[in-house]
Amino acid sequence: MxxxxxxESPTKARTIRNYLPNSYQVEAxxxxxxxxxSGAKEVPEKYKDKPWKNLxxxxxxxxxxxYVIPKTKEKVVKELKTALKKADELxxxxxxxxxxxxxxxxxxxxxxxxxxxxxxxxxxxxxxxIQKALDDCREIDRDLVHAQETRRILxxxxxxxxxxxxxxxxxxxxxxxxxxxxxxxLIVGRERERRAFQSGSYWDLExxxxxxxxxxxxxxxxxxxxxxxxxxxxxxxxxxxxEGRDVKLLNETEATTLKERLIDRTWTVSDRNEKAIKRRPSxxxxxxxxxxxxxxxxxxxxxxxxxxxxxxxxxGYITYMRTDSVxxxxxxxxxxxxxxxxxxxxxxxxxxxxxxxxxxxxxxEAHEAIRPAGNTFRTPKETGLADKQFKLYxxxxxxxxxxxxxxxRLTQIAVNINVxxxxxxxxxxxxxxxxxxxxxxxGSDDPDAAIDSQEILLPPLQVGDKPNCQKLEALGHETxxxxxxxxxxxxxxxEKEGVGRPSTYAxxxxxxxxxxxxxxxxxxxxxxxxxxxxxxxxxxxxxDLVDLxxxxxxxxxxxxxxxxxxxxxxxLETFYRGETGLETQVQVQEDEIDLDTAKTxxxxxxxxxxxIGKFGPYIEYQNGEAESIKASIPKDVTPGDLDSEQIANIIxxxxxxxxxxxxxxxxxxxxxxxxxxxxxxxxxxxxxxDNPAPRVASLPKKQKIExxxxxxxxxxxxxxxxxxxxxxxxxxxLREGPxxxxxxxxxxxxxxxxxxxxxxxxxxxxxxxxxxxxLNYLSLPRLLGEHPETGGxxxxxxxxxxxxVVHEFxxxxxxxxxxxxxSLKKDIDNVLEIDFERAMELLAQPxxxxxxxxxKPLRELGIHPEDKEPVNLYKGPHGDYIKHNETxxxxxxxxxxxxxxxxxxxxxxxxxxxxxKTKSTTRKKSTTKKKTTTRKKKTK
DNA sequence: CAGTGAGCGAGCTTCCGCTTGACTT
Numbered sequence: 031m032x033x034x035x036x037x038e039s040p041t042k043a044r045t046i047r048n049y050l051p052n053s054y055q056v057e058a059x060x061x062x063x064x065x066x067x068s069g070a071k072e073v074p075e076k077y078k079d080k081p082w083k084n085l086x087x088x089x090x091x092x093x094x095x096x097y098v099i100p101k102t103k104e105k106v107v108k109e110l111k112t113a114l115k116k117a118d119e120l121x122x123x124x125x126x127x128x129x130x131x132x133x134x135x136x137x138x139x140x141x142x143x144x145x146x147x148x149x150x151x152x153x154x155x156x157x158x159x160i161q162k163a164l165d166d167c168r169e170i171d172r173d174l175v176h177a178q179e180t181r182r183i184l185x186x187x188x189x190x191x192x193x194x195x196x197x198x199x200x201x202x203x204x205x206x207x208x209x210x211x212x213x214x215x216l217i218v219g220r221e222r223e224r225r226a227f228q229s230g231s232y233w234d235l236e237x238x239x240x241x242x243x244x245x246x247x248x249x250x251x252x253x254x255x256x257x258x259x260x261x262x263x264x265x266x267x268x269x270x271x272x273e274g275r276d277v278k279l280l281n282e283t284e285a286t287t288l289k290e291r292l293i294d295r296t297w298t299v300s301d302r303n304e305k306a307i308k309r310r311p312s313x314x315x316x317x318x319x320x321x322x323x324x325x326x327x328x329x330x331x332x333x334x335x336x337x338x339x340x341x342x343x344x345x346g347y348i349t350y351m352r353t354d355s356v357x358x359x360x361x362x363x364x365x366x367x368x369x370x371x372x373x374x375x376x377x378x379x380x381x382x383x384x385x386x387x388x389x390x391x392x393x394x395e396a397h398e399a400i401r402p403a404g405n406t407f408r409t410p411k412e413t414g415l416a417d418k419q420f421k422l423y424x425x426x427x428x429x430x431x432x433x434x435x436x437x438x439r440l441t442q443i444a445v446n447i448n449v450x451x452x453x454x455x456x457x458x459x460x461x462x463x464x465x466x467x468x469x470x471x472x473g474s475d476d477p478d479a480a481i482d483s484q485e486i487l488l489p490p491l492q493v494g495d496k497p498n499c500q501k502l503e504a505l506g507h508e509t510x511x512x513x514x515x516x517x518x519x520x521x522x523x524x525e526k527e528g529v530g531r532p533s534t535y536a537x538x539x540x541x542x543x544x545x546x547x548x549x550x551x552x553x554x555x556x557x558x559x560x561x562x563x564x565x566x567x568x569x570x571x572x573x574d575l576v577d578l579x580x581x582x583x584x585x586x587x588x589x590x591x592x593x594x595x596x597x598x599x600x601x602l603e604t605f606y607r608g609e610t611g612l613e614t615q616v617q618v619q620e621d622e623i624d625l626d627t628a629k630t631x632x633x634x635x636x637x638x639x640x641x642i643g644k645f646g647p648y649i650e651y652q653n654g655e656a657e658s659i660k661a662s663i664p665k666d667v668t669p670g671d672l673d674s675e676q677i678a679n680i681i682x683x684x685x686x687x688x689x690x691x692x693x694x695x696x697x698x699x700x701x702x703x704x705x706x707x708x709x710x711x712x713x714x715x716x717x718x719x720d721n722p723a724p725r726v727a728s729l730p731k732k733q734k735i736e737x738x739x740x741x742x743x744x745x746x747x748x749x750x751x752x753x754x755x756x757x758x759x760x761x762x763x764l765r766e767g768p769x770x771x772x773x774x775x776x777x778x779x780x781x782x783x784x785x786x787x788x789x790x791x792x793x794x795x796x797x798x799x800x801x802x803x804x805l806n807y808l809s810l811p812r813l814l815g816e817h818p819e820t821g822g823x824x825x826x827x828x829x830x831x832x833x834x835v836v837h838e839f840x841x842x843x844x845x846x847x848x849x850x851x852x853s854l855k856k857d858i859d860n861v862l863e864i865d866f867e868r869a870m871e872l873l874a875q876p877x878x879x880x881x882x883x884x885x886k887p888l889r890e891l892g893i894h895p896e897d898k899e900p901v902n903l904y905k906g907p908h909g910d911y912i913k914h915n916e917t918x919x920x921x922x923x924x925x926x927x928x929x930x931x932x933x934x935x936x937x938x939x940x941x942x943x944x945x946x947k948t949k950s951t952t953r954k955k956s957t958t959k960k961k962t963t964t965r966k967k968k969t970k
Numbered sequence: 971c972a973g974t975g976a977g978c979g980a981g982c983t984t985c986c987g988c989t990t991g992a993c994t995t
Contacts, residue, residue, distance in 0.1 A: 181986080352989090
């Protein structure tokens, strides 16, 4: 009996292999294996004449979807088919949520198994859980699959009918979607609030007081029995106190006068109030909260967080990183509690194990929360991880452990101090028991927010005490506009509203950046003019679709479909067909939407029109009667920072011609400061027939246009010519591009459209660059020789990941050239000097494991007598093992990390090598077989 | 890499969610 089990991820496959008998082969589908075609190229020939070919959904026949196997998945599908041939039973063990159920169904459709099929689901990877899951297999849930298909079809209809409308009305390459359009709308909405924001100013007093030799500060809170106005009392639309608020607003003069009057008077404590408060730890991480905290605390983007988490997951350090569940398994709770007891002591344990429940909308909870893997947690130090992997693991470890720790107990202290008609307040905070604060305190999106775990100490003030006023200051404040969204706060909002899924939060941000809807400025997400235009169009003409509640309503219906309470077809019919359906609405609105209006952005307090053109946003300005002036808006200017002054500047520059910075010393040619399609640049001389390509130089990335001086411009421009290539008689330049400095051979011309370019290596400073250096790097790739066996070329050059050598060869019978790369060893090799022998030596070495830093060994045993490579001990997800080159052997029973000797290890490695050789005839069949044999040995 | 916004028109762009490798100006 052989059984094929299919799960989503290869890591999961590897793990559950250990809990299944040897007759079970576990393979991964790598997510979805079938989908709607993404574009015209993938649509099958027979549908190409259909009016709905772009949608790939037969809207004339019950929304029948046309599924294809994407190019990238063909290999996986082929492998699964081969594996199935050898099996007499198929178990589909994908996740238990909507998408997972759908993957199983698609697998069934593609594989068309002739053997019995079972659907198995499990939530924990333990022997018992998997055994139980095997016993409780069921059928595929067709309702759940329909719910997924409905979601897929709706998203396609939404995206692929609205995007073309945007192309027609605003510009190409734009997109609309159920998720991205809402995300952009949120960001645009915030920016509109910021533009409309009216700042208000208010003053207050802050006193430095002293009592029994300790100092503390107090703030003015009431005057004549009236509460003093603070930022929260202002109306953001007017910049004045919100109507109906009975507060006292101080201006600068009043505040200063009051200050001078009060400073010498007697200050008396009039009231003291203590309040006990408790703080509970935040729930364990989900994808969303992990991304938020990594962004707040380590400054990582959502994308970076996910890629590092993926590596931690693959190496067995953490559980699955795409989850919306805060559930912790029993083993995780036990492991956390063991950690706490050992590290902090019993009194830091929460009296009862704490289990959190998921609150976000539409959560599907197919996985556990993100936590350290296993049933005992390795402390961050024990992992041997480094850098960002360490930081992220540390965050996850602390957060998980904190969940099972005791509440923190605090006392808030408020002391009122009267002086004349004024009341000041000193606020303190005392931590009576730090509890989970010991391990972890959640970050905040508000940089000014007080940190929960920080004490503010006050002297023991009692009513009647008379502290001395040492200093009294009048402080002016301005109310601040609402903060822009960051990746953290956007992900938080999207999750709260149920928009997007754990697997997509990071890519949503990437999508809206690559469509140029938003720019990142530091951590802030800033919307562009395009985002304003697109959002306005969608809000005006498709308000329901960009409503924040659209997704949660959809989710509700999908849930109903999943449990059989609703039918999928009528839902799609209503969405797409009929008078109010999307199909008709897009047609109606296409006539209705005025091209000119759609491309124009209306901004308050701005006279000129901002329009979206082919080359980006530009200003259209009516100068007098007849003349209309058009001027591009610089790339990094967004609606948020466009004011009348800036517009006036842009228009002035357009009318008067480019700003002249001064004259080039020596030649006396004028130097201009201009704004081009690739950002600001300086230009020497004017473009004329004699001088068709004047010398130009970009400003360095961080250079502000306002601060450019003549001196700087001269420097930028003279960065240029290094000399003449003696053979080719062409000039060699050093230039600065968007990715740093680079060398260029010759100039761009009709005959030479792509001059040769080589980037400046990191260790050479632009000032130090000479013609010789440039020629050396421009001559790359260097041909080092031919491979004695294949006759292929051996070359050395610099690539995206640094200097490398490559062996280019054509395997026998193949037309394709294969390239085998090795990076040069830093500090040892030099790409300009490396010779053929050394290149061959590097190519003979095995490829280094990708994915960053090597794991740190538990123990170094020594050097292998034969090839002088190290033999080390490592901790793996399934136990400790010996590693030598690419060969791994488990530590045999009876031996421990400490006891094993180099000789014993070498013997074990030799044994493994011979067992490999004897099996070499069958080796190619499957890698899983090899693993099975080693495991057998271990368990004997 | 470097100065634009008309209009002609073929053929293309585009969605969300699940997953990992491949990627070397």
